[in-house]
Amino acid sequence: MGKLDGRVALVFGAGSIKPGGLSNGKAASVTYAREGAKVVAVDLTLEAAEETASMIREEGHECMTCAADVANAQDIATVVDKVIASYGRIDILHNNVGLLEFTTFEKTDEAQWDKVMAVNVKGMFLASKAVLPHMVAQGGGVITNISALASVRYLGPVVTYMTSKAAVNGFTQSLAMEYAAHNIRCNAILPGFIDTPVGLSVYDLGDPSTVEERVAYRNSKLPGGKPGDAWDIANAALFLASDEARYINGVLLPVDNGVMRLSPTAA
Numbered sequence: 001m002g003k004l005d006g007r008v009a010l011v012f013g014a015g016s017i018k019p020g021g022l023s024n025g026k027a028a029s030v031t032y033a034r035e036g037a038k039v040v041a042v043d044l045t046l047e048a049a050e051e052t053a054s055m056i057r058e059e060g061h062e063c064m065t066c067a068a069d070v071a072n073a074q075d076i077a078t079v080v081d082k083v084i085a086s087y088g089r090i091d092i093l094h095n096n097v098g099l100l101e102f103t104t105f106e107k108t109d110e111a112q113w114d115k116v117m118a119v120n121v122k123g124m125f126l127a128s129k130a131v132l133p134h135m136v137a138q139g140g141g142v143i144t145n146i147s148a149l150a151s152v153r154y155l156g157p158v159v160t161y162m163t164s165k166a167a168v169n170g171f172t173q174s175l176a177m178e179y180a181a182h183n184i185r186c187n188a189i190l191p192g193f194i195d196t197p198v199g200l201s202v203y204d205l206g207d208p209s210t211v212e213e214r215v216a217y218r219n220s221k222l223p224g225g226k227p228g229d230a231w232d233i234a235n236a237a238l239f240l241a242s243d244e245a246r247y248i249n250g251v252l253l254p255v256d257n258g259v260m261r262l263s264p265t266a267a
């Protein structure tokens, strides 16, 4: 018996920006499938979604793929129509897409601001808007939004990212309250330092020989001296999607080994 037997999980951003890389979206998709869910893997390109689907199918599970831009309402409507036509329901909506742009406020222009807000925030709005009527009609569901530790802690010059993820937190709590009466739970995961291709990309400043040094320095500052991996995020998402979390709603769950508790002056 899987924890998600008979459920349909729709994952936006199910691929990885680095082909072959293990992203949060890929690990969550595989984890949902291992627990019995039929997974719909959606990404900007079909190739990215198919890579995740191959991992799932190799383990003998079912996975449908779609290409869609989360910032495009028509793309999302097409995906949701396809899922409903095939499976008749959507039990889990997993909003994983999030762009990270490392730029100071001074260097951030209006186009960058609009792009990050459209993908990171409007994307979750559009996906929820399209999926929620189906969850209401079927009598329940779960939405899990991938936020970030950066939504509540300054981690460097990422003003668009920090602002967009703080908006994801507010959006999550708002949906949680509005839809609790429909047996729909909405929570956010705040990943800390997670060694996915995106997470590691911030240490790559052009000189490959310094990446290892930067990562080692970062690790030395983390509680327990270690980063997380994509499975840590996927396991938290599995818990939130499962019946074991049936009374957990509107939560902003850090998955960070406690790094949020650190003071900059901690010994």
Ligand SMILES: NC(=O)c1ccc[n+]([C@@H]2O[C@H](COP(=O)([O-])OP(=O)(O)OC[C@H]3O[C@@H](n4cnc5c(N)ncnc54)[C@H](O)[C@@H]3O)[C@@H](O)[C@H]2O)c1
Binding pocket: 012, 013, 014, 015, 016, 017, 018, 022, 023, 024, 025, 026, 042, 043, 044, 045, 048, 068, 069, 070, 071, 096, 097, 098, 099, 100, 119, 146, 147, 148, 149, 150, 190, 191, 192, 193, 194, 195, 196, 197, 198, 199, 200
């Ligand atoms: N890795 C970390 O350390 C870390 C820390 C905090 C938060 N996060 C969050 O985790 C999430 C992503 O992590 P990941 O490892 O899966 O990253 P990833 O970027 O490798 O995977 C996300 C997928 O989203 C896809 N995508 C990008 N723009 C899209 C769009 N407009 N429409 C549809 N798909 C699109 C990409 O092609 C990619 O395959 C983000 O929300 C990020 O903010 C990661």
